[in-house]
Amino acid sequence: MTEAIERVFDHIDAHLEAHVAACQRLIRQPSISPQNVGVRECAEMLRNALLKLGCQHAALAETPGQPVVYGELWQDAPKTLLIYGMYDTQPVDDLAGWSLPPLEARLVEKPPWGRCIVARGSVNSKAPLQGFLNAVASIRAVEGKLPVNLLFVLEGEEELSSRHLPYFIDRYQEKLRRADAVLFPFALQDADGKALIWPGTKGILYFELECSGARWGRGPKAYDVHSSWKVILDSPAWRLTHALSTMTTPDGNTVTIDGFYDNVRPPREDEVALARQLAATWNPEAYTKLWQVDRFVDHESVEALVRRYYYEPTLNIDGIWSGYTGEGSKTVLPHKITAKLDCRLVPDQTPEEIEGKIRAHLDRRGYEDIELRRIGRGMWSQTGFDEPIVQAAMRAYRRLGVEPELQPRNVGFFPAYLFNGPPLRLPMVVAGLGHGGRPHSPDEYFVIDGGDGVAGLAGCEKSHAATLYEYADLTR
Amino acid sequence: MTEAIERVFDHIDAHLEAHVAACQRLIRQPSISPQNVGVRECAEMLRNALLKLGCQHAALAETPGQPVVYGELWQDAPKTLLIYGMYDTQPVDDLAGWSLPPLEARLVEKPPWGRCIVARGSVNSKAPLQGFLNAVASIRAVEGKLPVNLLFVLEGEEELSSRHLPYFIDRYQEKLRRADAVLFPFALQDADGKALIWPGTKGILYFELECSGARWGRGPKAYDVHSSWKVILDSPAWRLTHALSTMTTPDGNTVTIDGFYDNVRPPREDEVALARQLAATWNPEAYTKLWQVDRFVDHESVEALVRRYYYEPTLNIDGIWSGYTGEGSKTVLPHKITAKLDCRLVPDQTPEEIEGKIRAHLDRRGYEDIELRRIGRGMWSQTGFDEPIVQAAMRAYRRLGVEPELQPRNVGFFPAYLFNGPPLRLPMVVAGLGHGGRPHSPDEYFVIDGGDGVAGLAGCEKSHAATLYEYADLTR
Structure with a gap:
């Protein structure tokens, strides 16, 4: 051979x-x-x-x-x-x-x-x-x-x-x-x-959240109106901003969607051991150079960071857009705002479970009108x-x-x-x-x-x- | 003549x-x-x-x-x-x-x-x-x-x-x-x-707020990276979302920037009287038809709404953008996020004062790195x-x-x-x-x-x- x-x-x-x-x-x-x-x-x-x-x-x-x-x-x-x-x-x-x-x-x-x-x-x-x-x-x-x-x-x-x-x-x-x-x-x-x-x-759930005047029944329904009218009109953009802010801690690194971590299986002993072994040769500079970053999220040790890397789920904003995004100052109150987000999931979370929890989290806070559109999902x-x-x-x-x-x-x-x-x-x-x-x-x-x-x-x-x-x- | x-x-x-x-x-x-x-x-x-x-x-x-x-x-x-x-x-x-x-x-x-x-x-x-x-x-x-x-x-x-x-x-x-x-x-x-x-x-202050990995020193500095790395990298998009959420009440209709209303002169008696007089002929339908809205912000009476209209300042999101905003699912952790906002100001607020208060509000909460770029301002x-x-x-x-x-x-x-x-x-x-x-x-x-x-x-x-x-x- x-x-x-x-x-x-x-x-x-x-x-x-x-x-x-x-x-x-x-x-x-x-x-x-x-x-x-x-x-x-x-x-x-x-x-x-x-x-x-x-x-x-x-x-x-x-x-x-x-x-x-x-x-x-x-x-x-x-x-x-x-x-x-x-x-x-x-x-x-x-x-x-x-x-x-x-x-x-x-x-x-x-x-x-x-x-x-x-x-x-x-x-x-x-x-x-x-x-x-x-x-x-x-x-x-x-x-x-x-x-x-x-x-x-x-x-x-x-x-x-x-x-x-x-x-x-x-x-x-x-x-x-x-x-x-x-x-x-x-x-x-x-x-x-x-x-x-x-x-x-890891598994994935990719979805969009959209807040619009049309679904909300407040704020402009059909088009972006002159921003001076904000004084007596509600704003979908403020609404989604506040809804999003309920979904993570202020540092953006811990997910606060109700029950999000419930099914995260703690790393088994052999998985902890593997993280320890991988941490020993983990070179932060390979990543800081590749990604052009100065530092990682706060962590107690390299081992804790490596464990987080393999065994923790995430909630990420992939994109967000609303209203005027060109040069200078167009003064409008936007009639809708859309965000793309993804969750990276670990055993024993499932995309179906997490999608349901996000919907329930929003509903429980009165955000029933915010649309959740699934773009894709896949199991770990x-x-x-x-x-x-x-x-x-x-x-x-x-x-x-x-x-x-x-x-x-x-x-x-x-x-x-x-x-x-x-x-x-x-x-x-x-x-x-x-x-x-x-x-x-x-x-x-x-x-x-x-x-x-x-x-x-x-x-x-x-x-x-x-x-x-x-x-x-x-x-x- | x-x-x-x-x-x-x-x-x-x-x-x-x-x-x-x-x-x-x-x-x-x-x-x-x-x-x-x-x-x-x-x-x-x-x-x-x-x-x-x-x-x-x-x-x-x-x-x-x-x-x-x-x-x-x-x-x-x-x-x-x-x-x-x-x-x-x-x-x-x-x-x-x-x-x-x-x-x-x-x-x-x-x-x-x-x-x-x-x-x-x-x-x-x-x-x-x-x-x-x-x-x-x-x-x-x-x-x-x-x-x-x-x-x-x-x-x-x-x-x-x-x-x-x-x-x-x-x-x-x-x-x-x-x-x-x-x-x-x-x-x-x-x-x-x-x-x-x-x-x-009214007066106006139009500005952009931008959170970037480059200024923050956390998260990706130079480009949008693969979203799976969110697990150990900080996110400018989450950071600005949380910073914005400190700036209004959850309904988006009361500004919570420290000291924002300090210099709002309460309407004089003749101004209150004028609002009352204008409210008598104020036709909500002219506005709901024109703007395509179902309703206005919560208010006690038409007179209160009209008073708000003329005598209250605002903070509005004119636009926001970050990361991937196209079709489908591009999975990225964006390296920056930008929002356009405007304030409509009433006597005796000044654009200079409010700009300073927004800066101080952000700084006091640790958001010194979030850039405030003035686009324009004008006095009432x-x-x-x-x-x-x-x-x-x-x-x-x-x-x-x-x-x-x-x-x-x-x-x-x-x-x-x-x-x-x-x-x-x-x-x-x-x-x-x-x-x-x-x-x-x-x-x-x-x-x-x-x-x-x-x-x-x-x-x-x-x-x-x-x-x-x-x-x-x-x-x-």
Whole structure:
């Protein structure tokens, strides 16, 4: 096996520039699901890529939203991995913050990492996805056959909280049941080169709150009126401001929605121990540099902060808007105000429970008129650390000379619970070397060459290839 | 005098369509001062109009902002009126709300008023301004000479709180001192035909509050980061939400900024009496229809509501924005949040005092980092009811068969204090028949034909012409 892996690694190194170009092509095809820009075109591109890889079957599986790209690559292997991937991206509405056009996938020197692709969708998640496809192509070129069968499930609504993935899984469950485990191939090194593995994720509830004169029956109902009339007219904007202020402590860091923490399961002893172990190597500077922050929320110790990081839920304001937001002074009393918020949830909270609690919290305070519109929701998930797919990823890292850091869970969200839960009940892991940053932000990037302990695209692809071999070996 | 007035009235009636076309031309020239669109071009258009009226002198008086159009029309008359006008308008960023293109000045039938111009800047304030110029042209055509000399001061920054009008007055004070009073010719009938006269105005403070990670030293400093990191990062958006919530009672209708009401002079006995008198004819439906509201802030009686209307200050949220405001779910922790607010001030509050109190209120609560950016400010003003310019306007209304309603003050703002105060110390009134609505809102309109007790453009122009004659007569 080791010799096969070495031959694949050599092939990846020898064809790196072609692999980079393939990443750039995929990134240049917009696929902005929140605004429905280019998503289907990108799906078609991936379907063709799967056929070119040798998939016996590759098609767009239609849903009421964006299609899932579904493919089957049978290799007469005893085991089958379901490869989950996402091909949609966040918007590029934040143009002012970009130093480069966000969809040109330009290569830029970023010391100490050499060339990086700076583009929307680069690290989240097109370069890791194309990197996996490149790795499979290299195995096929050198060895002919893969050590495992693959089922591809590439969704175009990850940024919409995977709203139609359950629809797809429901209809494709007979096919998907043939899988033994799920791999989400990614690039999980941080800026210091620390190499993560995620066998789980927090849950999410994304929603809007809107206060309007029309629903309230007070203040202007139909349009923004002259602000002098505030003197005898009620203001939806003040109303939502006060309603929001009941939802957290004044520092914004503890949620005060009635009963919000009731179902938060306190970390088990082994989880506390894992937090302690992770805290020992936790480097605040990697985060302060990456996020451009000076400090974190108040905390007693690094261990307490790390524990908070993995085991605490959140309530965040993602956006808010009302009235006049241009230059200078337009004097209006706005007729409505809208806020976008998200909750990151931990075991044993559920999105349904929290949505109900927010509604009840508002109603109890007389805010029945404030509209709560759910945009998306997803459950947390957890795969056991001893599952072969988790162990295979750890072995693959070590084969490349990198010690893995197994984390309790990802603090963001990906729809692992849809694979963990019924009807599939499959173990799932997110893994892969390589690094990128600023997902959802301007100047999102992905490291191509690598350096200073951070793998480039070649290292990313090698880790994916090795994971397939290690999984086949572990489950032999 | 009456015969001269009648000849002028006939001339206005005979030339109405040309007068309407002149209003449309002025409206079609954009002059959006908050966004600096077309303002200078509009000023040039007015300068030419003044020269055509026979002004011996007409020029753009430069300021650090937009120019003031200054003109002199000497008539060897014993008295001189300063005609204040504004030629700038609000933006048209609210396109979605308009049923017609906002700058085409189209004529639309609006029962029971016949034709109306629907356009940004129609009632606020180009039709009333052009209507005054039309009235002067008719006097000149029929009588040759006006009964008073006129000094024109037409500013292009009224929507920016007249920020450079003091600069102009300072430099032109020798010229302006030749005036005996100030007239702001407007169209002050409400939708029911009630005909107002304003000898004063509330004051204003317009400002922005901004909370940013960069100034706070907490949360993201440079860009919006992934929202999952809220768990260990502070949020500027939550911080400003909580800071704002300290500034009013939960209903948004009483200001809780420390000391905000300290200098509010309780209404004098005659002011209470005037409120009582005005309450007797106050028709809530005129306002609920105009503003599309169901109800007003809680109040004990109509008299209490009317007293509040004229004699109470406000704190209003004009706009607020932060983070992602597009479709769907972009999950970000915003690095800053900005709100626009305005205070409407009454005697004896001053904008300087209130600005200081807001700053102190925030500082006292630990919000020293929240930036307060003043956008504009202006003092309240008051002219005595017995001044000849006030009485002349009342006589002019009655000459047209309309009983005037003298109100204590306008609840909006116009920069009367700059004329009332040093160095000029001139009485000032806003007056004129005619009606328009939805200033600062979509589908702003001005009534051209009139009907059901509301004067059209001809009535508006006649009231302006008559005011000049009545003033000359009263001060003879």
